[in-house]
Amino acid sequence: MRGIRFCSVVLAAVAAAAVASCADNPSSPAADETAFVSVTELDSTIVVDARYFGEHNFIGARINGYEAPKCLLTKDAAAALVEVQLELRPMGLGLKTYDCYRPQRAVDQFVSWAKDLGDTKMRAEFYPTVDKANLFRDGYIAEKSGHSRGSTLDLTIVAxxxxxxxxxxxxxxxxxxxxxxxxxxxxxxLDFGTGYDCFDPLAHTSSPAPSGSQRALRELLVNLMNEHGFKNLPEEWWHFTLKPEPFPSTYFDFPIR
Incomplete structure (x- = not known):
């Protein structure tokens, strides 16, 4: 039924695309890193666009702890992600990750940046309609992130x-x-209706504002990820967390090497 429902949308989208310790539960750095794997080691066809390794992000600089352009996840989350990729491949589609495991030091940098109301260097792209003073209130920035627990990632679909x-x-x-x-x-x-890390109500997964094909692609991604244990964050169409999480109360801080 899913294939029938999304076939025309997927085909149209493909054509268009031709366009160190944790804070709450300390653990040793060695144990931290051995619990994780780079997703491309399991499936080299998953595309990694590590936005926080470069300057194209809402801060406009490489983020603390990102020493390599990798997508690291807990082994359970990475294995589940590979299953999603296997479902997409027959459609001529695949996954692209933007961010996966995020060191706590990176989250701390986000918080410091959000408190500096004078730094609006990247506002025109990433939060053009939102007052930076409201980023905490509106839930775009928080002092803790599921990404630091290792089973949350941001991703999209590419042809x-x-x-x-x-x-x-x-x-x-x-x-x-x-x-x-x-x-x-x-x-x-593919066109999901906004760019990545778009601090705007338009990026809410169930927003009625995007076109029918954009909403259908969001639904396709949510359904496929749900089937393999990932739950979406309603405020961000690209954000998913594996449930249950292997480390539900551990916020890791080792760098991505």
Whole structure:
């Protein structure tokens, strides 16, 4: 039934795409790292676009703890993600990750940045309609993140093989993440209605504002991820957490190497 429901949407989207310790439960660094795996070691066809390793993110600089452009996840979460990829491949589609395990030091940097109301360097792209003073109130920034527990990730769907993606360089003109796909940053993702890390109600998974095909792609991603144990965060169509989590109360802080 899912294939019938989404077939036309997926085909149209494919065509368009041709466009160190934890805070709550300390553990040794060695134990932390051995509990994780790089997803591309399990499936090299999963695309990794490590946004926080570079400058194209809402802060506009590489984030603390990101020493390599990898997607690290707990072994359970990585194995489940590979199962999602196997379901997408027959459709000519695949997954692309934006962020996976996130060291606590990176979350601390986000919090410090959010408190500095004068730093709006990247506002024009990532939060064009939201007052930075409200990022905590509206739930976009928090002092703890599920990403630091190792089983949460941000991702999208791309056509296989992935189209070339625009390269961002510091100081490039910014384009609002809420613009139509052909006007915002030319990501090689299918069109889900907003860019990644878009602090805007339009990015809420069930927002009625996106087009029918954009809403259908969100539903496809949510359904596939749900089937393999991942639950979506309603405020972000790209954000999913494996349930149950292997480390539900552990916030790791080892760097991504």
């Amino acid at each position: 296989l093989p992935p189209a070339d993606q625009e390269q961002y360089h510091g100081g490039d003109p910014l384009r609002a993440c809420t613009l139509p796909a052909d006007q915002r940053f030319r990501d090689n993702s």
